[in-house]
Amino acid sequence: MFRLSSVCPFCEASALSRRLRSRPWQQPSRGAATLQQRKPSRMTLSPNVARGPPKPSGTGKSTARKSRNTPFGGMNVTQPPRTFPSDGRAQRQVSAAEQRRATRHSTQKPERERKEPMKALKMQRALAKVSYERRGQVKQVLADTDRFDQFDLLPVIQESISTQALRGLTNVSPTPIQSLAVPVLLGTEDGKRRRRRKEVDPEGPAKKEMQQFLLAAETGSGKTLAYILPIIDAIKRAEKAEAEQERTQAAQQEKNERLFELEPPDVDEPQSASGRPRAIVLLPTSELVAQVGALVKSLSHTIKFRSALISTAHTATVIRSRLFSPNGVDIVVATPHLISSITESNPNILSRVTHLVIDEADSLLDRSFAPITSSIVDRATPSLHQLILCSATIPRSLDTYLHKRFPSVRRLVTPNLHAIPRRVQLSVVDIEKIPYHGNRDLACAQTIYDIGKEAPDPDDHTAMPEKKLVVFVNEREKTLELTAFLRSKGIDATALSRDSDDRNQAEILAAFTGLNPTRSSTPTPASSGARHLPHTKVLVTTDLGSRGIDTLAVKHVILYDVPHTSIDFIHRLGRVGRMGRRGRGVVLVGRKDRKDVVKEVREGMFRGQALI
Ligand SMILES: Nc1ncnc2c1ncn2[C@@H]1O[C@H](COP(=O)(O)OP(=O)(O)OP(=O)(O)O)[C@@H](O)[C@H]1O
Secondary structure (H helix, E strand, O other): OOOOOOOOOOOOHHHHHHHHHHOHHHOOOHHHHHHHHHOOOOOOOOOOHHHOOOOOOOOOOOOHHHHHOOOOOOOOOOOOOOOOOOOOOOOOOOOHHHHHHHHHHHOOHHHHHHHOOOHHHHHHOOEOOOOHHHHHHHHHHHOOOOOHHHOOOOHHHHHHHHHHHOOOOOOOOOOHHHHHHHHHHHOOOOOOHHHHHHHHOOOOHHHOOOEEEEEEOOOOOOHHHHHHHHHHHHHHHHHHHHHHHHHHHHHHHHHHHHHHOOOOOOOOOOOOOOOOOOEEEEOOOHHHHHHHHHHHHHHHHHHOOOEEEEOOOOOHHHHHHHHOOOOOOOEEEEOHHHHHHHHHHOHHHHOOOOEEEEOOHHHHOOOOOHHHHHHHHHHHHHHOOEEEEEEOOOEHHHHHHHHHHOOOOEEEEOOOOOEOOOOEEEEEEEOOOOOOOOOHHHHHHHHHHHHHHOOOOOOOOOOOOOEEEEEEOOOHHHHHHHHHHHHHOOOEEEEEOOOOOHHHHHHHHHHHHOOOOOOOOOOOHHHHOOOOOOOEEEEEEOHHHOOOOOOOOEEEEEEOOOOOOHHHHHHHHOOOOHHHOOEEEEEEEOOOOOHHHHHHHHHHHHHOOEOO
8 A cells, every 4th residue: 555755855954844734723814914014013913813722634744735745645536536636725615605505506516527528628610520430330340259279360360379479478369450350451350251262262362452540549459460461471371482483383394395395495493582572661769670570580490480670879880781682581670861861772671571561650650750751662562462551550641642652441449548548557646846846856856755665565466576657748858957856856767769879779778678687787976875755766758758659657647747748648547557557647737737637538438438
C-alpha cells in the first residue's frame, strides 16, 4: 500500500507549511490584521473567537485533501472523479437554495453530458472515430481464435513462435490483433483463399494486384508478430515455389538439349538476391529498428531466412556488408531515410520487394515523414504484393491521407483501439500545491522518491528488484536539464532524446526493455555520499521513447508535462500496461495546464472508453 512520505526531502518551505497546517488557527486572518492596524495599542479579540479553532479535516498530519495530491491519490475509487481532484478549492457547505437548484437541473445534466462527451478532447480533433458497432462485429470474429495452431502457418514457423518469438512464456495464445490480422495476411481468412490465389495467378506472383492493409490495435498488443509471421510464411513459400520452378526449368532444358542436340542457349543468370530483399520493414527510429530487428533475427535462426537490420546506429561498412551479403537478404528492417538514400545509388534494392511494412504508420505518414515514405512505396509498387501499415492510433490526418492515397486499404482494427488499458491507473499531482509551489522539477523528484520507496506489491509476480520509471517531457531541451536536476537529488536518471548519441541509445533503452536487472550506468552524486534513491532507474525522454518501444520492465510513467494531444497520452501511457501487465501513470499539472483534458482522459480510462 502506498504511503505519502510526510517529509519533502528537498523543500525547506515544507517545514514551515507543515507547522502552519498543524496549527491552522494561528494563521492571521486578513480581518484581524486590519483591526490591529487600526487600533495598534489595544488588544482586540477577533469577532470569531467564540467559534473556536477550525477542526483539522483529517487525522494526524495528513489531511484528506493533501493525500489526493500524491502520485496515487484518488486511486482505487469506484466512481469517476466528479471534480478535478487537485483544483485546490475546499469543499464548502452547499446552501439549501443551491441544493434545490442542483435537483432541478439534475435531470437535464446527464443529457447535456451525453451530447458533449469528451468536449475538451474533441476540440483537439485528433483521433479518427471507430464506431462501436464495428468494434462489436470484430469481437465476434475474435471469439473463434484462441490458439496459434489455428493459423495456416508453415510448421517450422508455428514451432518458432514459442521457441523464439515468445520464448520463456507459457500457454501463449494469439492477441486480438494477431487473431484478426494473421489469417487475412496469409490469405486464409475463409480457409480457401490460398488455393484460389494459386489458380488465379498461374503466371506467377508478379502479376498479382497489390493488397493494402492497416493493422490498428492498442499499444503493447503484439502488432509486430501479427505482420511478421505471415510475411515470413510468404517468403518461405515463395522460396519453395521458386526452387521448384528452377528444378522444372532445368529438367526442361536438359530434355530440349537431348532432343535437338543444340548448344545450350545463353540463359541470363538469375539476378542475385544480394541487396534485393523480398520484404522491408520501415520504422521511424534506430531504437525501433534494433527492437524489431532482434525479433526477426531470432526467428531467422530456426526458420532459416536471411535478415538485415540497418540504421544510422551502424557504420557504412556494417550496412554495406549486411545489405549486400553474397548470400542474399530476405528481410530488411530499416528507417525510411536510410532506405531512401540507398535507393538513390542502388535502385535495385526495391526491385524484388513483395512485402512492405510501414510500422508506426501514424508517424511515418505524418507531414514530416510522408514524402519520403510515399516515394519508397511508389518505387516498390511494381513488385509489391502486400503493403502493410501498422499503428496504435489512427489520427484524423492519417485517416484523411489513407482515404486519398489508399482508398482500398483494408482496415483491421481491434475493439479496444484508442482505449488506454484499464489496468493502467492514472493519478494527478498538482504542482501548485504545498510543498511544490509550482516547482515542477521538485514535484517530479518527489514523485519518483515516493514510487521508489513504495514497498513491492506482493501479488505482482513480475515485480523486479530494480524499479524502472520513464519520465516524458514535451521539449527535447528539457531532457538534459531535468536529468541533471534529478541526479542532483540522488536519482539514477538518464536522458534519451534526438541529441543522444545514436549508438548509446540502444544501450540506454536496453535497461528499460529487458527484464534483467542492470547495473547503475553512471554514478550519481548519491554514490558519493549524499542522498540517494536506491534500486530505482529513471529514463527522461521525449516522444522518441513513446513510440513502439517495448518497455516491459517499466511499471511507472510520469508525464512531467501534460501531453499535447490524446495521441500522445495513448503512446506515453502505452509504455506501461503492456501485454496484460499492470501499470501506473502520474501526470503533473500546473496552473497553465489543460486540466479539462486530463480530467477527460482519466474519466475515459475509468470507463474503459476509447479516447477521441
Ligand atoms: N501472443 C502473445 N502472447 C504474449 N506476449 C506476446 C504475444 N505477442 C507478442 N507478445 C509480446 O508483447 C510485447 C509487445 O509486442 P509489440 O511490441 O509487438 O507490441 P505493439 O502492439 O507493436 O506495441 P506498440 O503499439 O507500443 O508498438 C512483446 O514483448 C512481445 O514479445
